[in-house]
Amino acid sequence: MFRRIIVAAATVVAVGSAYGAADAPSGYTKCAQPAATCTMSGTHQAAMGKSGVFGYATLTGSFVCQLSTFPSAPSNSTWCSYDPATASSSSSVASSVASSVASSSVASSVASSSVASSVASSSVASSVASSSSALLPPQNVVVPPLAFEDTHITVVWEKPTSYSTVTGYRIYANGVLKGTTSNISWPVGITNQQLYYDITGLTANTAYSIVVRSIDASGAESANSNTVSQTTTATPTVINVTASPYSAVGDGSTVNTIAIQKAINACPVGGKVLIPSGTFKSGALYLKSDCTYQIDGVLLGSDAAADYEFGNNRFPIYGTTGFGSVKYPDNYKALINTCGGYSDWTARTGYAANNLCVGMKNIRITGSGSVQGSSGSSADSANSGYYLSTLAHNQRAAQGGDNATGDPARADLLSLTGINGLYVANVKFSLPPDHMLFIARSSNITIANINANSWPSASSKGIHNGDGIDLSTAYADALTTSGPVGLLPTNAYIFGSTFDNGDDCINLNAGTSLPGTIAATPVNGVRVFNNYTLHGHGGVVLGSFTAAGFKNISITENTFNGTEIALRFKTGTNRGGGIATLGAGDFGVKARDNKVNAITDRAVVVMSSYADSTFADAPTPGIFHDIDIANLTGSVASGAYAIETSGSGGTAKNSASGAEHYNLKFTNVNITGGKGFTIYNLKGAATNTLFSNVTSSAGTFVYSSSLLTSANFVGCSPTPTGK
Structure with a gap:
């Protein structure tokens, strides 16, 4: 899954997390229909997305889920939603996601796209990219050899290049949160940061796209890691x-x-x-x-x-x-x-x-x-x-x-x-x-x-x-x-x-x-x-x-x-x-x-x-x-x-x-x-x-x-x- 950077009506923001086409991001209120007017009081963070890709924009007052609101976003048949909390330049969604994407290896892989290129040259994007508080995503997420069967897939990863504020990781499969890791606790009070997760309860012979995100003590997330794709095995004899x-x-x-x-x-x-x-x-x-x-x-x-x-x-x-x-x-x-x-x-x-x-x-x-x-x-x-x-x-x-x-x-x-x-x-x-x-x-x-x-x-x-x-x-x-x-x-x-x-x-x-x-x-x-x-x-x-x-x-x-x-x-x-x-x-x-x-x-x-x-x-x-x-x-x-x-x-x-x-x-x-x-x-x-x-x-x-x-x-x- 790729990440896209888009320009909204009021500010430059980053496309964030992987969600289902009919689901609003966590903490957001879903509009009734794509063409419906979402009425807000004051300034809010709005989201629009489909197929696991959401765009964010800071908007004021009523808005309609159309491309005029979200340039280069997915088609206007997608859902819109908005954050009931008043948004600001330091919005937990816009700021943490956008700043993380700026330094993400995944973001850099799409830097050559026309949309990404136009944003990369903007003054707003430049200020985001230079943020020193960005959480970086984990690196080199992989499924180790044969670490998958009909009902589970194990993924492992490496820490980000900078990880002093990272307290754990969240694991997503096909856009759904599957688990959160923090520390492994050994006897005599010793801990290690956990760098693997076994995703269970999966369906046999089914393809899964998996990403991992770093989190900090406040619960803020990084951008996505690289995406790893794995299909579970058929149910065995x-x-x-x-x-x-x-x-x-x-x-x-x-x-x-x-x-x-x-x-x-x-x-x-x-x-x-x-x-x-x-x-x-x-x-x-x-x-x-x-x-x-x-x-x-x-x-x-x-x-x-x-x-x-x-x-x-x-x-x-x-x-x-x-x-x-x-x-x-x-x-x-x-x-x-x-x-x-x-x-x-x-x-x-x-x-x-x-x-x-x-x-x-x-x-x-x-x-x-x-x-x-x-x-x-x-x-x-x-x-x-x-x-x-x-x-x-x-x-x-x-x-x-x-x-x-x-x-x-x-x-x-x-x-x-x-x-x-x-x-x-x-x-x-x-x-x-x-x-x-x-x-x-x-x-x-x-x-x-x-x-x-x-x-x-x-x-x-x-x-x-x-x-x-x-x-x-x-x-x-x-x-x-x-x-x-x-x-x-x-x-x-x-x-x-x-x-x-x-x-x-x-x-x-x-x-x-x-x-x-x-x-x-x-x-x-x-x-x-x-x-x-x-x-x-x-x-x-x-x-x-x-x-x-x-x-x-x-x-x-x-x-x-x-x-x-x-x-x-x-x-x-x-x-x-x-x-x-x-x-x-x-x-x-x-x-x-x-x-x-x-x-x-x-x-x-x-x-x-x-x-x-x-x-x-x-x-x-x-x-x-x-x-x-x-x-x-x-x-x-x-x-x-x-x-x-x-x-x-x-x-x-x-x-x-x-x-x-x-x-x-x-x-x-x-x-x-x-x-x-x-x-x-x-x-x-x-x-x-x-x-x-x-x-x-x-x-x-x-x-x-x-x-x-x-x-x-x-x-x-x-x-x-x-x-």
Whole structure:
């Protein structure tokens, strides 16, 4: 939907909000008929519009809804209305809408129209455009990949370029207000501004035009954002796993692997497999493309190692010709998989692991239920303080115990590989044998409103290796020794979710060492926002697999509460990569408006001490650059650093020349508590490597005087000291 600027009889105004053809704007009185005289006393704000476009004019006395009143407005068969309140030059409708449109990206897109051009040159329009009090609309409103079904559409957006007075957003679909967002409230009084909304109650197979508007504390609205158009899906054919001939039993003890797999195999394109209320125990399951898997009950993993095929390979290219000489360790298949299967599903014969699978597409995993990887957990005798799920204990024992073969054999809870189009929303995940959601070689991904918990309450360190999400590399049609074929950007959205994990919470990895460098599948385009992390080694983590690099990573409005490290960048000098090659319009990492509370280790760490002894060295060191962090606030524990950068030697040591991090910017960082800042193995001129208004209430601020100077630090406290 476009916005139009028109000239009314008395003043220049902006076409405002999207309303139905027969509806007056909110707060307006509708005239009886288009040709009727609307009688007013004094000066009022009048509106005329059709097809979701309204024009406004400041008029005095009676008026008739005709084009003579509203030049260039929609035809005079449209409705007119007027604001009973006396209008003025600061009218809440005329002023807030007109001034917002003047700076709107949408308004600028129609600036070339004859009407817009004539107004743009008017003195009134000029004064409106220069208004400093205008609310700007949100930016880049999109529907994330597959974030729509027959009755709902999820939209996400970015904040306006200026947002100090923005308190929330209103979401409109086909001109109708569908919802208002403000802040997400987390425990201990922490909030984040919500940047997504799920529009529910929609009609199947119907087109919707959606816009979002910023609002301020008074309730005033901005102009429209860009318009995003989305059609809901048709009502799907539903296959209930309890129905005949599948007949799965949700009693918590019957093993339903064959029954549920039979239902999956029967899912038609665009169909849905439903796991209803109840607890459905199962071994390894293998998903089909173009289907939705709705889990409203509990999908419970069997504790028997034999119920999961062995021979999965998280990085199957490693060890093959041209990619490396050392094979990546095998492990068991997950409870939910996209690679592998049988030629005879009923007899479970003719199995092929198919670890190099590609071509999976359009998979949705949704529902109000949970995926629980095992019946329980207990202490890991080999790793003090950590726990393992019952299944993990059994899988490790079946492959030789806690050794180089047995421990890596533990399965992931979900192994989702080779997918172009993945949507996982609202489901709870717990008790994985190893990682929780391992998403490899995939693109166009949405992870929304999940709860990923690998921290049994009795443990002191959580499930060993129990990452929340591992998002690894990106989709390609094929990987060759000369590079990927048909490589896609990652294009992933991770938002609105809670993580409480025994290892990293949200981990991005781009392959490691020489094999990862040759594969050349960078993590490109990931938005991480409105998430909440508790226990975990890192809240949002890049690495330690960094070989192909990262770019266009946005980390916004997340809260890290009690996490060891909030933002964790880790690589090794022989792992390669760090940040991918940046082209025009690309950026490395931008982190904005994140909050930390009681961080136990470091709020931010950038390090290159994670050496890889397994694979051949990458041709260049792993280093980080082009990281831009702003508006980070909160607290760290007494023994924690606010920011630390270091090299391969660890804390306060530098790597060899040429392996330093560079182009890191920190702006408006305000941390209470802790030990302050220790900045080593970081270089760059002050134009590109800069600490501006970076403060801590405690500790010291030290940096390597051989790599940086006082010019790299502006408005910092404590006073930075070179060493």
